[in-house]
Amino acid sequence: MPRYVNALCRELDVCAAERLKGSVQLRTLYIGGGTPTVLPAEELERILDRVRSLFSLTSDAECTIEANPGTVTKSSLERLHSAGMNRISFGVQSFSDAILKGLGRVHMSEEARDAILLAREAGFLNTSLDLMYGLPSQTMEDLERSVEEALTLPVSHISVYGLQVEAGTPFYTRFERGQLALPADETVDEATPCCRLFAL
Secondary structure, eight states: OHHHHHHHHHHHHHIIIIISOSOOEEEEEEEOSSOGGGSOHHHHHHHHHHHHHHSEEEEEEEEEEEEOGGGOOHHHHHHHHHTTOOEEEEEEEOSOHHHHHHHTOSOOHHHHHHHHHHHHHHTOOEEEEEEEESOTTOOHHHHHHHHHHHHTSSOSEEEEEEOOOOTTSHHHHHHHTTOOOOOOHHHHHHHHHHHHHHHO
8 A cells, every 4th residue: 555655646746747837726635436545544644745745725625535434433534634634425325234235335334324423523524425326126215215314414415326337347247147136227217316306
């Protein structure tokens, strides 16, 4: 992991020197795609320190990090907030333990709830939560229960995404082998407009 962060910091150096010449103020910083919180807090702090040394952030810049609920602790959340992250986005996906287990997630529903509450205690007042529909064995009732659970938590934004099985992923291999019990098209079609309405 330190070698990866070293390489990422060198790439930031190149980006600052070649692509963003002159004085540029950044209004947003987004560390995400995947699960950056698998990195130890000290490595994430190193990335943030390098960003601040190379770029100018506005005083009200929104600094977001994506997180899997199973990869954060009270200490790591406190360190991330102290380092300047002021928004956190949790990939919860579902509040059904059976569905989470089928997805191979490293967290269960209770850990997701705990992580969100710990983030609030650590100072994150801007917290978002991602759910998904079209998951293996998921019913409309499962989705509705997850949305209802999400609404009880101190989050400022909830997103609901449809599952896309992409070629080259373990899910795609399982799908090709007939090992994925995906919901019927009718169920997904029923969920889609509901999720769009919810997003509004």
